[in-house]
Amino acid sequence: MDSRDEVDAFVDKAVAAGATVTQPARDYGFIYHQSVADLDGHQWEPFFMAPDAVPPQA
Numbered sequence: 001m002d003s004r005d006e007v008d009a010f011v012d013k014a015v016a017a018g019a020t021v022t023q024p025a026r027d028y029g030f031i032y033h034q035s036v037a038d039l040d041g042h043q044w045e046p047f048f049m050a051p052d053a054v055p056p057q058a
Contacts, residue, residue, distance in 0.1 A: 004032045007046045011036055014044065 001007045008025075014036045015021060022043065023035040030053035035045045 001046050001048045004048050007032055007034055007048050010034075010044075010046045014038065019044070 001010065011019075011021065011025075011034045018039050019036040021035070022037050026033045030050045031047055033045060033047040035043060037043050
């Protein structure tokens with residue numbers, strides 16, 4: 001996702017549609033991650049990774 005807010009919005013919409021949060025949100029500073037299971041049991045794990053966390057490649 002493009003931001004932490006997009007991750008949260010995705011999870012909020014999923015939960016409103018019946019999904020279940022399977023793990024609490026995790027914030028590692030450079031990566032923000034959440035986990036939900038949809039009604040069919042499929043696991044979704046949206047995340048945001050700060051673009052400046054990856055060093056430039058030569």
